[in-house]
Amino acid sequence: MSIKKSPIIENLRKMQMIELLSKERRLDGRSLTDFRPINIKVGVIQKSNGSAEVSVGNTKAVAGVKIETGTPFPDTPDQGLLVVNAEFLPFSSALIEPGPPDEDAIEVSRVVDRGIRESQMIDLKSLVIEPGKLVYCVFVDISILNMDGNIFDAAFLAAVSALLTTTFDKKIAKEDGSFEVQKCRLPTRCIPISITSITIGDAILVDPTEEEESVQDSRLTLTFNDQGFLCAGQKGGSTGISKEQLFKIVEISKAKAEELRSLVKKVIENA
Amino acid sequence: MSIKKSPIIENLRKMQMIELLSKERRLDGRSLTDFRPINIKVGVIQKSNGSAEVSVGNTKAVAGVKIETGTPFPDTPDQGLLVVNAEFLPFSSALIEPGPPDEDAIEVSRVVDRGIRESQMIDLKSLVIEPGKLVYCVFVDISILNMDGNIFDAAFLAAVSALLTTTFDKKIAKEDGSFEVQKCRLPTRCIPISITSITIGDAILVDPTEEEESVQDSRLTLTFNDQGFLCAGQKGGSTGISKEQLFKIVEISKAKAEELRSLVKKVIENA
Amino acid sequence: MSIKKSPIIENLRKMQMIELLSKERRLDGRSLTDFRPINIKVGVIQKSNGSAEVSVGNTKAVAGVKIETGTPFPDTPDQGLLVVNAEFLPFSSALIEPGPPDEDAIEVSRVVDRGIRESQMIDLKSLVIEPGKLVYCVFVDISILNMDGNIFDAAFLAAVSALLTTTFDKKIAKEDGSFEVQKCRLPTRCIPISITSITIGDAILVDPTEEEESVQDSRLTLTFNDQGFLCAGQKGGSTGISKEQLFKIVEISKAKAEELRSLVKKVIENA
């Protein structure tokens, strides 16, 4: 996904954008801290245990959850497994080539994984059938359908919405030692939300478009749990960031996370 | 295996061939429905459980069968396994590069696999040692040694001839619960035969050479069982085919399959 | 690692070198049978079971041994496993690209493996926990840090020195059937030594530099056990060698192996 940009055009566009930003305006008319319209549909893939299609502006992702049984890791015999995998579908952008996930797709997988894992959204300890031998494995597969910036938050919203609506056939041990299969909801504890912002000069822009990302200085993805605590973070971009700007982003993102969590809650309640 | 052909030469050759075809003649003097000389030698690889070397004109293939034990698929616990794998050896043509099988080799593997599987040639249910746990796995590996068109039928003949002469050490359960090892023939039920034809304009050519394939419109590989029923089929070529031409090919191929089956039978009886 | 050499410069350098060789001198002032300074440090990687860093002139290698449990091969149920793996780190030379080991790195792995295995340095039969089921697996991983010719001997010295200082937690069966874990030395029987020489015209040069290797005719790596018997050998280079020159190299190498073995012994005793 390396892009050869003409340095002249790139600079011109950046100058124009910075001029707009000095007036706190963006090319698409949003305020600096506005998200683009967010659309969440759950239950779109009936063959999965849980699924969601999410669009954030023109960026579109679909996530599907599959729950299968497997062997736990030797060092966590009493925990189920969580596997997050993101693929940038080759039709999502003219710049994506088919093939195994590149470093950018791997970064998305790992950032989403950490956000879900560290917020302790899923109670992995409840996903054990036989300690050390057989546990449930929660596969979260995210396909990016169309790219227009801020892949992280679209992928994260899709993953979280899919998990919140996941059900599966759980083996329940009966008194006589046999098993009963019961349809259960995946046990979740909170709704983690990730918020991605970029900096261009002094300005902080929430939910950047691809065009904005192309002239970004720094990018920052922060994940918050229900209490508004930070549970994961990842800096991107090839320019340093000052402490002051960083703290400002934390403040803005914390507020945005509240907004998005309400939105997700409403969708889930109406599902 | 993408070939850069000069469009002018290609068209000239095609025009010449079509002129000949209008007189029902081919470049090598055959009639349209003649096969090239077929040669089948069985038992060529002593270390395998069954083997055959087949030439169809200058196209040459060798197949070797190995029978090993393995675990059945969860959804067919009472069946042995069949694995068909074709490799285009890099010396088989100036255009083949070493490396894992490309789409053309994979197509050959899968078409041969379907022909054998759907004709129910092998009684997979008889290849179970312990249901759900241990079964025999029949590996059919086909190496294409030299390419001159109609890879499909050479590969198929080699695979079928190898299977028809396959023997293996079978574990037979004895009354006292122990096992006895007995040399057995692989249980087969029929001799499936595949027939490949191409169309060039209105003409139908059976057993095409590489030169003929290079100007083909459609290609069709049809597999027949002993009763003359169709059990697998695959269209190739990047031109559409009419229903009438298709039905004509079925008629011709059915008759050719009878011919080739007699030939295979004779070879096996004399083996 | 294919190098495009200018044929003119290469020939000039070779002529200069041959002139020097005719006076039994080398570019760095050594006699033909001298090794460059050898430096061996053991115990450099505390997290491994055994380790050594070796430099031979500017060629530098580090080896680490890990002992884990695994399943024995079906045909040697009563033996532990030995796995040798060499990687040419991408910073070891301007010509190395990151990626899986190429043919040259695989050759080093396999030559070191054969030298250790055939000298019977490690008593693999003593590394069985439960015959046919559970054995110790000795992983010897060698990383080449810097390349200046004679990778083979640097890698071999590192591997052997690491193995000679390897300790591991061994399960000892107690009378009551339970297991006790005891810290043990890896049981070794001898100190195999490999000696690499090249020929340039009639001259034989022990421990070649990269510059010398670049104009070599033949290369020969010979491994000797404690009794001075040959236990493995590998010819390199793209020129044939005469019987007489070969026998001469055996003679020289046998003496050099004694020298290097004394050196290794001293290092191990002082470790």
Added chain:
Amino acid sequence: MIDENGIRLDGRRWDELRPIRIEVGVIKNADGSAYIEFGKNKIIAAVYGPREAHPKHIALPDRAIVRCRYHMAPFSTEERKPPQPTRREIEISLVLRRAMESAIFLEEYPRSIIDVYVEVLQSDGGSRCASITAVSAALADSGISMRDLIVGCAVGKIDGQIVLDLSDYEDKEGEGDMPVAYMPNLDKIVLLQFDGIFTEEEFKKAIDLAILGNKRVYEILKKALIEKYFGTVEEK
């Protein structure tokens, strides 16, 4: 699988299609795209190109090259499918590409490449037929010149009877499956595969039925394209 009244498990008669829904232009970044629901199949096809071939040496002087990737999402199947392409996916990519090559005027785009990507979000019986229909819609959406549209629909044999458009269950438990893709105006078959046991008569009957079914799919495809490009004032 067919009851005494000739009704199949999902309530269809022998010559009925499952419900089909086609939406054109679903992927903003692509030059052309379409989404199809065909039974429980949910498939997106999208086209990039004609664009400059890269690497250059793969280009042909007199026509376009078509590349095709058919891929199934890990969550599209009953059991999770590992993301890397299987041999089945590679073969389907190949037969889809050939079908397209028979419809596109390749010689109008020398030295260029047309990339077609198919993603199966949910799979059901007949996914390659649904895919080629979606691809054809995506190609039309992209404005690439074609001899004809392509539509696809399978036939099969269950309980000894030739029926139209097998569901997943009918495919698995039945006696034969035959995916067919078809150019309706040129009356040509551009994709044909089958396995199972068919007599010569059954084969002919199957082909006839497939063509019938494909003509119906064609009407649905046409309607979707017209809706996209000319709107449907009256019906809305």
Added chain:
Amino acid sequence: MIDENGIRLDGRRWDELRPIRIEVGVIKNADGSAYIEFGKNKIIAAVYGPREAHPKHIALPDRAIVRCRYHMAPFSTEERKPPQPTRREIEISLVLRRAMESAIFLEEYPRSIIDVYVEVLQSDGGSRCASITAVSAALADSGISMRDLIVGCAVGKIDGQIVLDLSDYEDKEGEGDMPVAYMPNLDKIVLLQFDGIFTEEEFKKAIDLAILGNKRVYEILKKALIEKYFGTVEEK
């Protein structure tokens, strides 16, 4: 993990670094290299370039491309690590590369490539931070123009307290880990990742502490570079 006297398991106070040793110029063939011991971490970083980009089409007309491989030796971890790169190693390669790109004057080397290779011979907590410090020393050793040096050092949360520079055990058993890399003269953060649970206050405290720690690492790095290039007459 912190006793009543505020002492951690390895004897350090909350704001103490583990011992650090940096040696510059350890790989003869490389254009620049450095070795760092940071706690039990033992890491080599080496630089080749700026050199001609190969294959040529990856070159950029106005600046250098940086490639980075972070790799762990199979013997560097408790359990043997298979040699092929994991997703974790690929991600760390990416964040290290971005940190470098923020420091190097890339536009001084148009059309060229800078290859940076990091090999972890022994791993401990904070290996990506130790790596970026080694990389920065290797880049300085190679003479490539930089805006500033980069240093790295993690902070974390154990027993509810923000502490400097987690060891392996503290990382695994603690409540949060936050690797930070920093350009001390430009006062900018160039690498930041974290996981765990931090309140906004804790986050700010952590960043402040990371900057403090990084300033100390910077002193050690400067000393190592001065020793290499100017010797240290008085101290020896």
Added chain:
Amino acid sequence: MIDENGIRLDGRRWDELRPIRIEVGVIKNADGSAYIEFGKNKIIAAVYGPREAHPKHIALPDRAIVRCRYHMAPFSTEERKPPQPTRREIEISLVLRRAMESAIFLEEYPRSIIDVYVEVLQSDGGSRCASITAVSAALADSGISMRDLIVGCAVGKIDGQIVLDLSDYEDKEGEGDMPVAYMPNLDKIVLLQFDGIFTEEEFKKAIDLAILGNKRVYEILKKALIEKYFGTVEEK
């Protein structure tokens, strides 16, 4: 493995070769090819080239590049061998290539490439030696200029005795194996590998015996080439 009369398990004496059969020109499409049966080994070698190097940047201005792939068919061994190349196959490809490079007049074919492919259809002891003999026949068949033909034949140590040309069983159960390839007219060894335990005397004896064996293989190879190119009027 040797009885009191000095007879080996397969009836041979210590200095006897297994039966050898060589056929030249077996692969129609190749520029040169040969088939060898050497004991139970059944091996085909074929040559394409000299041809234009592709990709071009791998070409050398002053000589040809040789590429070699040694590969074993999945059915060639006792247990089925998975089709992808093993480390053993990669190493043998390398040593075969070096042997060829010592015989071919590479400088006669600047900027070009010579591809040599070896396929083992059935393997037995000494397959790399049989392979190099087949390769040499294939190169001769292709008309590529060579300094000398190459022949190969192994020696080994069983029951403490140096013997010629180990069978599979002797190789596995014996005390040492030494494949040797040789240019008979130039009297040079071009491939040498060994493992096992050899005293210096045994080593020398082994080399002498290998040369003796190779001279006999050479006679058989010469005869096969003469038969192919000049026929054998008298003997037939």
